[in-house]
Amino acid sequence: MGCCDKGAIKVQEALSAMLAEVTPVETFNTVSLATAFGHCLAEEVLSPLDMPPFDNSAMDGYAFRFNEWQEGTVMPVAGIAFAGQPFQGDVPAGACLRIMTGAEVPAGLDTVIMQEQTSVSDAGVTLTQAPKPKANIRYRGEEIRTGDVVLAAGTRIHARTLPLLATLGISDVKVRRPLKVAIFSTGDELKLPGTPLGQGEIYDSNRFGIEAMLKRMNIECLNLGIIPDDPAQLRDTFLQAVASADAIITSGGVSVGEADYTRDLLAELGEVGFWSVAMKPGKPFAFGKIKERHFFGLPGNPVSAFITFYQLVQPVLRKMAGEHVQTPLRFPAVASQFFRSAKNRTDFQRGILSVNDRGQIVVSSTGAQGSGMFSSLCVANCFVIVDNDVAAGETVLVEPFNEIVN
Numbered sequence: 035m036g037c038c039d040k041g042a043i044k045v046q047e048a049l050s051a052m053l054a055e056v057t058p059v060e061t062f063n064t065v066s067l068a069t070a071f072g073h074c075l076a077e078e079v080l081s082p083l084d085m086p087p088f089d090n091s092a093m094d095g096y097a098f099r100f101n102e103w104q105e106g107t108v109m110p111v112a113g114i115a116f117a118g119q120p121f122q123g124d125v126p127a128g129a130c131l132r133i134m135t136g137a138e139v140p141a142g143l144d145t146v147i148m149q150e151q152t153s154v155s156d157a158g159v160t161l162t163q164a165p166k167p168k169a170n171i172r173y174r175g176e177e178i179r180t181g182d183v184v185l186a187a188g189t190r191i192h193a194r195t196l197p198l199l200a201t202l203g204i205s206d207v208k209v210r211r212p213l214k215v216a217i218f219s220t221g222d223e224l225k226l227p228g229t230p231l232g233q234g235e236i237y238d239s240n241r242f243g244i245e246a247m248l249k250r251m252n253i254e255c256l257n258l259g260i261i262p263d264d265p266a267q268l269r270d271t272f273l274q275a276v277a278s279a280d281a282i283i284t285s286g287g288v289s290v291g292e293a294d295y296t297r298d299l300l301a302e303l304g305e306v307g308f309w310s311v312a313m314k315p316g317k318p319f320a321f322g323k324i325k326e327r328h329f330f331g332l333p334g335n336p337v338s339a340f341i342t343f344y345q346l347v348q349p350v351l352r353k354m355a356g357e358h359v360q361t362p363l364r365f366p367a368v369a370s371q372f373f374r375s376a377k378n379r380t381d382f383q384r385g386i387l388s389v390n391d392r393g394q395i396v397v398s399s400t401g402a403q404g405s406g407m408f409s410s411l412c413v414a415n416c417f418v419i420v421d422n423d424v425a426a427g428e429t430v431l432v433e434p435f436n437e438i439v440n
């Protein structure tokens with residue numbers, strides 16, 4: 035049986051196999067800063083400017099020539115420079131310039147003293163503290179030079195990248211078009227919230243989480259609803275999905291016992307990659323192709339569907355979108371209780387990460403971890419990745435949730 039039971043492949047192998055199979059979309063758009071949020075840069079961005087674009091003052095104070103200053107020097111004030119209103123005259127030898135934050139420092143002046151370190155009289159400015167040469171000036175190009183790469187291709191544009199682009203005066207960028215993903219839930223027992231439940235029926239919850247995570251990844255979602263366990267309807271829905279989406283995500287119908295419809299359809303319309311991954315929750319997880327579109331079959335159990343999407347599908351969709359795929363941030367935390375591992379499977383339990391009164395990063399469990407118990411996920415802020423049993427006080431690997439679930 036090896037490490038993984040019944041032919042299940044390891045999480046890392048599954049991820050590597052999927053990532054090797056997919057390529058970024060090759061359609062490009064030019065978008066303005068106003069609409070760029072969430073898109074992936076198709077090419078690196080070079081700076082068209084030096085940053086700062088001119089020498090300017092970092093303080094409200096007085097600019098002068100360092101080598102003209104001595105203890106006790108009184109420097110007459112030759113004029114004033116504001117941000118956006120440079121001083122146009124000359125600053126004579128021995129004089130200084132009143133200068134505001136962001137105002138251009140005229141050529142020749144090399145030092146700014148903050149106004150709090152001066153005393154001012156009719157005769158001029160006396161420094162109450164010895165200045166440091168070149169102090170309080172933000173020099174042209176000290177951060178970025180014209181032509182420097184400021185953002186790599188594959189960067190996703192977010193709240194930190196937009197101001198950088200704006201600072202450099204860049205008004206539009208080349209991005210890859212957003213992905214479009216079709217989703218549907220399968221199961222005769224599934225009902226829409228808001229409708230009454232018959233005997234043995236439950237509400238479809240999986241699509242709500244998947245659609246929300248897709249939205250946070252700037253992926254357009256074609257939501258095809260609930261499809262009963264009926265081969266003809268499943269076939270029609272798969273064909274509808276491949277006609278208009280880059281990838282298809284289903285939930286349910288991939289576990290042993292009811293896998294046949296989906297597996298047969300996959301065999302007929304495309305190919306099956308793998309069918310089972312050694313993880314908990316979520317061992318039933320299918321990957322394949324339907325008419326050249328990538329297919330991800332999530333398990334039906336709500337927590338399993340959510341976690342397999344997060345751990346296995348998210349990185350693959352990021353690559354398809356053209357985003358630079360980063361390895362998730364994982365680090366050891368002190369277990370505040372016993373964590374039991376699942377045999378032969380990587381166990382992604384739900385935990386609460388915090389800092390205790392000794393400053394240690396500690397993690398506790400959210401309680402019962404059943405694969406249908408969504409409440410354990412709602413209060414969590416991290417995965418606890420349990421490969422072996424972990425005693426209280428030992429360390430265990432944790433992975434804080436990223437932005438797509440928050």
Ligand code: AMP
Pocket residue numbers: 219220221223224236237238239240241285286287288289292333334335336
């Ligand atoms: P399956 O993978 O289809 O065998 O489903 C496994 C379990 O998940 C069963 O208890 C299903 O009723 C449940 N389930 C399947 N799909 C969903 C869904 N979309 N929302 C909530 N529960 C589901």
Ligand code: MG
Pocket residue numbers: 220221222286287292334
């Ligand atoms: Mg089912």
